Amino acid sequence: MLRAVIVLLLLCLSLPTLAQKEVVGETLDIKLPAAGFSMKARIDSGATISSIHALDIEVIGGAAKNIQDDVGKKVRFTTENRLGERKRLEARIVKVGTVSNALGAESRYTVELALNYGKDARTVRLNLRDRSDMEYKLLLGRNWLSGRYLVDVAEKQVIGERAAIHVVETGLLFDTRIDTGADESSLHAIELEVEGGDATNMSANIGKMLSFTTANEKGKKQRLSARIVDVSLVRSAQGMEGRYLVDLTIGERGKEYKTRVNLKDRTGMSQKLLIGRNWLKGNYVVDVSR
Secondary structure (H helix, E strand, O other), rough: OOOHHHHHHHHHHHOOOOOEEEOOOOOEEEEEEEOOOOEEEEOOOOOOEEEEEOEEEEEOOOOOOHHHHHOOOOOEEEOOOEEEEEEEEEEEEEEEEEEOOOOOEEEEEEEEEEEOOOOOEEEEEEEEEEOOOOOOOEEEEEEHHOOOEEOOOOOOOEEEOOEEEEOOOOOOEEEEEOOOOOOOOEOEEEEEEEEEOOOOOOOOOOOOOOEEEEEOOOOOEEEEEEOOOOOEEEEEEOOOEEEEEEEEEOOOOOOOOEEEEEEOEEEEOOOOEOOOOOHHHOOEEEOOOO
């Protein structure tokens, strides 16, 4: 009996508590010792692996025909911060990762670099990507956050990287990705029909009723109508993309509230509802290790 109590106490002591985790906001200043400068990083709980801006990527000794065969080789690349400071870096390729985006699957080299945030100085895996068109040249994902930080885009209740979210107007429950890297929440929508709509000017349709079909991850579908309240310009792999915005009642069961969401065809994406900072702010802290 005594032994069981001791084991239980040790287990409890080993578990990280919310009080032990530091709360961070949506952006941080991170020191990159190898470059000799700091980078303003976006905190993105929706990303599994962190990512750093990389140009002129060169595999030392030449790249293999099969990108997987480059694992173990060294790679040189140029990175840059928001101030325009540049540095040519060298690191070993530890993995080739596949990242899904609007264009499909994209392979990226993964390297390990030292990142410093206050007393937190450690080596972190980052994939290399051209982030020239992105505001933040460094993105910190769950591999940097997990077990150490809570993400608070304002402050309040705690939610994990995934959650069961109810969209009241549809009656459907979604297995939702919580993404602090996204400004807006986004719902899967196909077969969009604007009542008396202007096919050439999306902004002219603001205020009109829109019908669309959505579906959750289990394939359960629902047709619903909502008023277009705005048009959002969202940066995607193809460039700037216009999306209709509607107001829907979204949240954990019993905690739903009105939220503005953009409508996007998410057919090829595993999560049909993405929760962004506009839903989180003022209500939730994100703990990616939950």
